[in-house]
Amino acid sequence: MGCRVILFVDPDAAVVERVRDAGADGIEIYTGSYAAAFRAGRPERRCRPAPQTAARAAGLGLVVNIGHDLNLDNLPPLTAALPTVAEASIGHELTADAW
Secondary structure (H helix, E strand, C coil): CCCCCEEEEEECHHHHHHHHHHHCCCEECCHHHHHHHHHHHHHHHCCCCCHHHHHHHCCCCCCCEEEECCCCCHHHHHHHHHCCCCEEHHHHHHHHHHH
């Protein structure tokens, strides 16, 4: 049908081949655990698997997106660690912060 298909995945490089094999165009890495660790002052602990997942996906030619509980505070350090990210979903968190 010509639709772009992006599968939402945990930050786990082991799942990336399955995404490719399923015929998807890319992944969106779940960042909720990273965001929770960021709020607790320990973001480096939860950030480690995401760069490996992103690099593996990009190496297989998949689009790499990120999303869940991202905001203007926790997004810059994460995107610095993930240079292959094409899109970041931050709309919900920004709306919640504005409320």
